[in-house]
Every structure is written in C-alpha cells, then in structure tokens.
Amino acid sequence: MIKFWNKRAKLGVITEKPELEESLKKIRKEIKESVKKHFAGSLAIRMVDSGSCNACEAECNALSNPYFDLERLGIYFVASPRHADVMLLSGVMTFNMTPHVKEAYAQIPSPKWVISVGDCPMMQAPYERTYAINAPVTEHLQVTHHIAGCPPNPLEIMEGLLEFLRKI
Amino acid sequence: MRFIARFCKEKSECFEIITIYDEHSEKEEISKENPSIKTITKKNPAGIWFERKMHDDFGIIIKDAFDKRPLVHQERFPKDIHPLRKDFTQHKLQEAPYLPYKYEEIRGDGVFQVAVGPIHAGIIEPGHFQFSQAGENMLHLEVRHFYTHKGIEKMLEGKRLEDAKPIIERISGNESIAYQICYRDIYLQATKQELPLSLQKRHALLLEIERTIHHLTDVGFIPNDAGFGAALSFASKLSEEARRKMRELTGHRFGFGAVSFENSFIDIDGFNEWLNDLEKSLDFFEDWIMDIPSLWDRFDTTGILSLKQAVKYASVGVVARASGIKIDRRANPFYLEHGFRMVNEESGDVGARFKVRLGELKNSIEMMRHFLEEDDTVLEVAKICDGEYQSFCESSMGELFMSIDIKDGVIERFFARDPSFMNWQAVHIMMQKDIIADFPLINKSCDLSYAGNDL
Ligand code: SF4
Numbered sequence: 180m181i182k183f184w185n186k187r188a189k190l191g192v193i194t195e196k197p198e199l200e201e202s203l204k205k206i207r208k209e210i211k212e213s214v215k216k217h218f219a220g221s222l223a224i225r226m227v228d229s230g231s232c233n234a235c236e237a238e239c240n241a242l243s244n245p246y247f248d249l250e251r252l253g254i255y256f257v258a259s260p261r262h263a264d265v266m267l268l269s270g271v272m273t274f275n276m277t278p279h280v281k282e283a284y285a286q287i288p289s290p291k292w293v294i295s296v297g298d299c300p301m302m303q304a305p306y307e308r309t310y311a312i313n314a315p316v317t318e319h320l321q322v323t324h325h326i327a328g329c330p331p332n333p334l335e336i337m338e339g340l341l342e343f344l345r346k347i
Numbered sequence: 348m349r350f351i352a353r354f355c356k357e358k359s360e361c362f363e364i365i366t367i368y369d370e371h372s373e374k375e376e377i378s379k380e381n382p383s384i385k386t387i388t389k390k391n392p393a394g395i396w397f398e399r400k401m402h403d404d405f406g407i408i409i410k411d412a413f414d415k416r417p418l419v420h421q422e423r424f425p426k427d428i429h430p431l432r433k434d435f436t437q438h439k440l441q442e443a444p445y446l447p448y449k450y451e452e453i454r455g456d457g458v459f460q461v462a463v464g465p466i467h468a469g470i471i472e473p474g475h476f477q478f479s480q481a482g483e484n485m486l487h488l489e490v491r492h493f494y495t496h497k498g499i500e501k502m503l504e505g506k507r508l509e510d511a512k513p514i515i516e517r518i519s520g521n522e523s524i525a526y527q528i529c530y531r532d533i534y535l536q537a538t539k540q541e542l543p544l545s546l547q548k549r550h551a552l553l554l555e556i557e558r559t560i561h562h563l564t565d566v567g568f569i570p571n572d573a574g575f576g577a578a579l580s581f582a583s584k585l586s587e588e589a590r591r592k593m594r595e596l597t598g599h600r601f602g603f604g605a606v607s608f609e610n611s612f613i614d615i616d617g618f619n620e621w622l623n624d625l626e627k628s629l630d631f632f633e634d635w636i637m638d639i640p641s642l643w644d645r646f647d648t649t650g651i652l653s654l655k656q657a658v659k660y661a662s663v664g665v666v667a668r669a670s671g672i673k674i675d676r677r678a679n680p681f682y683l684e685h686g687f688r689m690v691n692e693e694s695g696d697v698g699a700r701f702k703v704r705l706g707e708l709k710n711s712i713e714m715m716r717h718f719l720e721e722d723d724t725v726l727e728v729a730k731i732c733d734g735e736y737q738s739f740c741e742s743s744m745g746e747l748f749m750s751i752d753i754k755d756g757v758i759e760r761f762f763a764r765d766p767s768f769m770n771w772q773a774v775h776i777m778m779q780k781d782i783i784a785d786f787p788l789i790n791k792s793c794d795l796s797y798a799g800n801d802l
Contacts, residue, residue, distance in 0.1 A: 183577065183635050226470045230495040233798050234520025234601045237564075239470050241590070244583035258468035274440055275421045275494045276473060279465050305513035308438050309498030310430050330520070332600055 210337065213344035214253040218264060221253045222344075225263035225287065229280045229316070230273035234330040235297040239267070241333045254340065260286040265343075268322075271299045271306055271314040284320055292323040294343055297330050304329050323347065349674070350661040352748050352764040353387065353397040355405045357433050362405060367737075367748065383408035393661045393772045404431035404500075419493045419801075422446055430501055451489040453479035458486065461783065465494045472797035476786070483782040488775040496801040503761040508534060508731055508751070511758060516603050519765060519799030524550075524557040525742030526763070527606035529749040532738035537753060538729040545722040547681065549613075550606050552718035553593075554740070555711040557602060559625075560589045561743035562704045562711075565794050569701050570636065572788040573645040578636060585628055592621055608726035615719055626712050633705055646698035650777040650789030653695055660773040664745015664766045666793050669703045670695035676741035685717035686710070697792040731756065742766060744796060765799030 214222045226239055239256070242249040257263050260283045272280065284293070293316075298304035300316040308314075316322060324346060326339030349369040356363040362382050364375040377384055386409050387394045398409045399418035406429040409415065417424070423442040429435060452460055458481050465473035473494040479487040499518060503511045515530050516523045528550055535542055567582025590600050596613060597605035636642065652662065657670035667674055671693045678689060690706035692699035737750045745766030752759040770793055777789050 182631075186631060186635075227466055228472050228495070230497055231472070231798065232517045232520040232523075233472055233796065234517075234523075234603075236470050236472065237520060237601075240564075241583070241587060244587045245580055246584065246587050256470055270495065271497060273495055273497055274424070275496055276465070278423060278442075279473070279494070283466055305517060306497060306499075307502050307514070309502045310435075310437050310440050311496050311498035311501075329517075329603070330601070 210252045210254070210341050210344065213341065217344060217347060218253075221255060222265065222340075223255050223257045223263045224265045224267050225260045225283065226256055226267045226269070227260075227280055227283050229268055229270035229276045229300070230312070231270035231297060231299055235269040235299070238330045238333055238336060239269075239296070242336060247333045247337065249337065260284070261288065263287050263291070265292045265294055267294050267296055268300055268316060268320070269296045271302065271304070271312045272316050272319060274311045274313055277313050277319065281319065292343070292347065293320050294324045294326065294339070295322050296326045296336060296339070298327060299329075301325060301327075303327070350387075350391040350393060351746075352750075352762075353394055353401070354750070354762045354764075355401045355407055355431075356752065356760045357405065357431070362407060364401070364407070365750075377407070381408075382406065383410050385410055386412045388412065391661060392659060393769055396768065396772055403429070405429050406432070416449060419496050421493065422448055430498060448491070450477045450491070451487060452477070453486045455481075457481060463786075474797050478778075478783060478786075480783060483784065485778045485781060485783055485786070488778045488786075490771050490774050492771065492797060493801045495798050499763075499802045500761050503758050505757050507757055508537065508753065511761070513604070515763075516606075518763065518802065519742075519796045520601055521561050521796060522557070522742040522744060522747065522765070522799060524553045524602045524606060525740045525747050526749070527602075528554060528740045529738045529747055529763070531606050532740070533736040533749060533751050534728070534731075536736045536738070537731045537734060537751075539732065540726070540729055543724050543726060545720065545724045546608060546610060546726060548685075548718045548720060549610050549722070551682070551685070552715055553597065553602055553605055554742075555715045555718065556589060556593050556596070558743040559708060559711050559715075560586050560593065561794075562708045563589060565791070566632070566636075566701065566704050566708070568794070569646075569697065569704075569788070569791050570642055572791045573642055575639065575642050578632075581628075581632060585625060585632075588621065589625070592618070608728060610722045610724045612723075613719070613721060615721060618719055619716070622712050622715060626709075629705070629708055629712075643698060645785075645788065646701060647694070647696060649697045649781055649785050650792060651694070651696045651780065652773055652777050654693075656773065656776050657695065660776070661769055662745075662773050663769050664741070665700055665703050665707070665743075666770045666773065667745065668692070669699035674746070676739050676746050682714070686713045697788055700792040744794070744799075745770065763799075763802065765796055765802075767795035767797070767800040770795050771800055 302314040324343040328335050351367040353366045361376045364384055366373045401407045403417050403419040422445050425443045461478040461480055464475040475491040477489045478485055516527050518526050563582050563586035567579040570578035593602050594600045652670045654671040657667050657672055669692045675689055677687050690703050692702050733753050735752045740747045748764040750762045
C-alpha cells in the first residue's frame with residue numbers, strides 16, 4: 180500500500196492537464212455555479228440506455244475518470260430514478276425497452292427533465308428504422324436538451340450539460 | 348467438437364438451418380409449410396438461445412426442446428409474427444396485451460425471488476437477472492436479455508455491403524474494430540482479394556488498442572466492484588489515455604470507421620512512448636494490486652466456472668481462457684510471428700479472469716510494438732461477387748462470428764454471433780456457490796456485451 184501512496188504523491192493531481200483546452204476550465208466553473216443556483220449544489224442524473232451500442236455509456240463512464248472528474252462539479256450519476264432530477268437517455272428506444280424507459284421516467288420526482296445523449300435517440304445515428312425501434316424518442320417523452328454526437332466525447336457531454344443548465 | 352453457432356436462412360423454397368462447429372458445419376433443409384427441427388441442446392446446451400431465437404425470428408418449431416419460451420419477443424411483443432421472414436415488412440409494431448414471462452424459479456419454504464433490471468444501478472446496458480434466493484445464497488439465476496434488440500439482421504437486408512459498414516461497426520461499441528475486421532474479411536472474400544501484410548498489421552494494431560482500452564477499463568472496474576475504488580481511478584486514467592491514442596490514430600475515440608483499405612500516417616515515436624509509459628504503469632499496477640489480501644479474498648474462489656462446464660457451454664474468450672480452455676482466434680501464424688502468446692488460467696474464478704486480462708494487456712503491448720510500422724499502402728477494391736461468406740475475429744471479449752450472404756449485389760442475410768451470446772449462457776453456473784452480493788463482481792469479471800448479444 181505504501182508504494183501506492185508514494186506513487187500518488189509523485190503523480191499529483193492530473194485532472195487539469197494542459198492539453199485539455201482552457202475552455203474546460205471555464206465550463207467547469209460555469210457548471211459549478213449553475214448547479215449551485217438551480218439544484219442547491221447537486222444535480223442528480225439517472226442514465227438510461229434505451230438500446231444503444233454502449234459507446235455512449237462508455238463516454239458517460241469516462242466522465243468519472245480522473246481527467247474529467249465530473250462529480251467535483253456537483254453532478255452525480257445516481258442509482259435510482261427516484262433520486263434523480265434529470266434522465267440522461269441514450270439509445271434508439273427499442274420496442275422492448277420503451278415501457279421500461281417510460282416507467283423510469285414516471286418514477287423521477289417532479290420537476291424533471293430529459294436530456295438525450297448521442298445521435299441514437301433522435302434517430303440520427305446510422306441505424307435505420309426496423310420493427311424493433313421506436314425512436315425518435317421525442318414521440319414518447321418531452322426532451323429538454325439534446326447532446327449530439329456518435330458518441331459525443333466527454334467534453335461535449337459536459338458542454339451539453341452546461342447548455343441544458345443555461346436553458347432552464 | 349466445439350459448438351459455435353446455429354441460425355436460419357430463408358430460401359425461396361425452404362428454410363436452411365446452419366449449424367457451425369469448429370471443425371465443420373452442417374446444413375439442414377426444412378420445408379416452409381411445417382418448419383420444424385430437432386434440438387441439439389442435449390449435447391450442446393448453449394444451443395438453446397439460438398433455437399429459441401430461431402423460433403421467434405422465423406417461426407421454426409423446435410420439436411423436443413426443453414424450453415420453448417420466447418427469447419427476443421418480450422411481454423408486449425405481438426404474437427405470431429416472425430420478423431426475419433422475407434414477407435414481414437412492417438416498420439412499426441403495436442404493443443400487444445401483456446403476457447407474463449415465466450421465469451425459471453426455484454420454489455420452496457423460505458425461497459424468494461429477486462428481480463434485477465432491466466435498468467441497472469450503474470451506467471450500463473439493460474438486461475434482466477432473476478435470482479432464486481435462500482437467504483443470501485443464490486440457488487438459481489436466469490439471465491434474460493434482448494432489451495436492446497434493434498433488429499439489425501433485418502436492418503441490413505437489401506443493403507449493399509459498403510452501405511452496411513456504418514451499422515455493423517456500431518453493433519457493439521466496445522468491439523467496433525473486431526466487427527469491422529470480420530466485415531473486412533467478408534468483403535475481401537466477396538471481392539476475391541488478398542489483404543497486403545502492411546494493412547493486416549495496421550488493423551491488428553487497432554484491434555489490440557481496442558482490447559487494451561477494454562481490458563484496462565475492466566481491470567479498474569472489477570476491483571471497484573469489490574470495494575476497491577483506487578484501482579478504478581488508476582486504470583480509468585490509463586484507459587482514457589489509450590482512448591486518446593485511438594483518437595489520434597483514427598480520428599475517433601472508438602475507432603468507428605477506422606478499418607479501411609488505406610493506411611494513414613502514424614507517429615511511431617509518440618506511439619512507442621505511450622507504450623513504454625503504459626508498460627511501466629501496468630507493472631506498477633500489478634505489483635500493487637496483487638499485494639492487497641482483502642481484494643484477493645473477494646476474487647479467489649468467487650464465481651467459478653469449471654473447465655468441464657466451460658467446455659459444455661462452449662464458452663469463448665477471456666471467460667474460457669480463465670477456465671483453462673486454450674482457444675483464441677489469434678492463435679495463427681500471423682499473430683504468432685508478431686509476438687502473440689496465449690494467456691491461460693486454471694481456476695475459472697473472478698481472480699483468474701482478472702489475471703487473464705492483465706496478462707493479455709502485457710501481451711498486447713508486445714504485439715503492438717511488432718505491428719507498428721510507417722506505411723501508406725492503398726488497396727484498390729474489386730467488384731463484389733454474390734455468395735455466402737463467413738468470418739471470425741477475436742474481439743476483446745472473445746470469438747466473434749459473422750456470416751453474410753450476398754445475392755444480386757445486396758445483403759440477403761446477415762448474422763453475427765457475439766462472444767457474449769455464448770458466455771451469457773454460462774453465467775448462471777458461476778453463481779451457484781456464491782452470495783448475491785458477489786453477483787455484480789462476477790458479472791463484471793466477465794464483462795459481456797448486451798448490445799452485441801441482442802443485435
Ligand atoms: S449515438 Fe452512436 S455511439 Fe451513441 S449509442 Fe448510438 S450508435 Fe452508439
């Protein structure tokens with residue numbers, strides 16, 4: 180264990196690497212303030228995959244890696260829709276997932292918002308319509324903000340969250 | 348004889364049932380009026396999902412099957428429709444009345460059921476796990492999937508091979524390069540061309556980067572699920588760096604669209620520098636993580652899949668190799684010349700799967716050094732010929748199989764069997780000696796795909 184602490188002391192904080200643009204710093208500050216204003220310091224997000232390819236989930240997971248470290252800004256991914264303010268929705272809304280997505284949405288206490296992430300929910304990813312796809316999601320839920328990309332990278336997701344916070 | 352896949356093709360006069368084994372394949376023609384076949388599940392239990400899927404997709408009756416429940420078609424799916432038949436052309440389904448699914452359950456005094464999913468607590472894909480519990484002990488688990496079923500097989504029918512690529516590379520985001528390589532091999536078979544060695548090396552390089560990203564994520568998440576979060580921070584830093592390398596090389600963090608017939612510039616020195624750093628970090632990681640007894644208390648003897656069971660269920664990939672089966676699609680002269688060595692463990696538990704991943708990471712670094720070369724080869728592609736083509740690739744999860752039939756210049760039938768499709772069927776065996784709190788750990792140690800499984 181002592182080896183680990185030595186290594187950690189040597190490595191220091193890597194989160195704000197200079198290779199990430201200055202804008203990241205600015206966004207972080209803005210998000211922090213906005214979260215404080217609208218959500219009393221913490222914005223709780225329930226991520227729901229309605230039939231994605233998993234790349235969008237991987238990018239949302241990447242938000243928690245030491246380079247991005249989203250949680251410092253007061254934005255959390257929570258385990259239950261009942262703890263959430265916002266549903267972050269990825270995927271093409273498959274026939275099999277549609278009732279479960281609606282149920283998850285119903286379980287979020289009001290006021291609540293839906294943010295769609297990736298091109299899938301808007302049916303803009305290369306997938307095409309089949310019997311098993313119910314996208315676009317706007318036919319089923321009211322979407323407040325859309326974060327485009329296939330997949331959007333973590334920085335774009337952060338920017339997207341910021342734009343959402345500006346909207347409401 | 349290892350079972351690989353079983354699927355159906357609709358021909359003008361009949362249905363063809365294709366069964367693929369490692370050494371040969373079988374073809375059975377059955378009439379369209381009364382399509383029925385015999386099950387192969389007595390010998391190959393992993394055949395059951397293939398057969399249930401065949402019933403949903405084509406309406407093939409499996410005469411003596413022990414399990415006739417629907418697989419892909421869930422509670423609200425319209426009854427008696429078979430979407431993969433050629434005469435089915437609907438693009439929108441109406442929800443049918445809710446028909447409950449009968450889970451496999453163990454009943455008895457004090458035995459209760461725990462339903463988990465389809466939406467899970469973490470940021471992961473949807474799937475359902477139904478446990479029969481006696482207190483903390485898991486008596487039985489049924490894995491139920493196909494929530495992310497998008498109808499990709501149908502989606503690709505009628506498309507030209509070139510137009511299918513953007514969809515094929517998005518079947519499973521974590522295995523995109525592997526899917527692209529399977530696609531590439533089919534493309535080359537269809538144009539009757541050979542791949543120049545330099546392109547083969549570049550594609551193999553990309554595949555190893557993909558494996559590195561995925562394994563790095565896993566060696567972080569597995570300890571995290573045993574309550575050791577520091578490992579996740581450490582490994583997710585490394586996997587982010589690997590992802591950025593992928594981006595630098597291909598212009599995309601997941602390598603979508605990266606496997607092409609045109610080699611582009613590669614910064615060899617920069618790449619080597621990254622490999623050296625990664626190697627050092629991994630040595631440190633291994634040294635550190637192997638030395639944490641409380642972690643190995645959780646890893647060792649948890650979630651065992653014995654060699655016998657792994658063979659019986661025709662497991663593939665990391666799961667199979669951790670149980671002592673020596674299979675890897677990379678065990679061929681090309682890879683062996685470039686530093687490949689098979690990483691095996693015997694114990695078949697969480698610890699074994701973790702160690703296989705660590706071993707493969709180190710091997711990937713070695714191979715990537717061999718694959719690195721500056722090159723600008725371009726392969727002019729020839730015309731695509733009709734025919735039935737098959738290919739294999741070892742993705743970060745295991746053996747991927749793809750089959751594409753081309754007729755009149757467009758795709759007549761597309762089928763892919765993700766490695767996860769085999770391994771999911773063995774997951775319930777791993778649970779039998781453990782408590783429910785170990786489930787997330789065991790599940791993560793296999794790290795299987797839902798999207799690839801569900802198609
Ligand atoms: S938007 Fe693109 S990356 Fe995201 S889930 Fe859909 S296909 Fe995958």
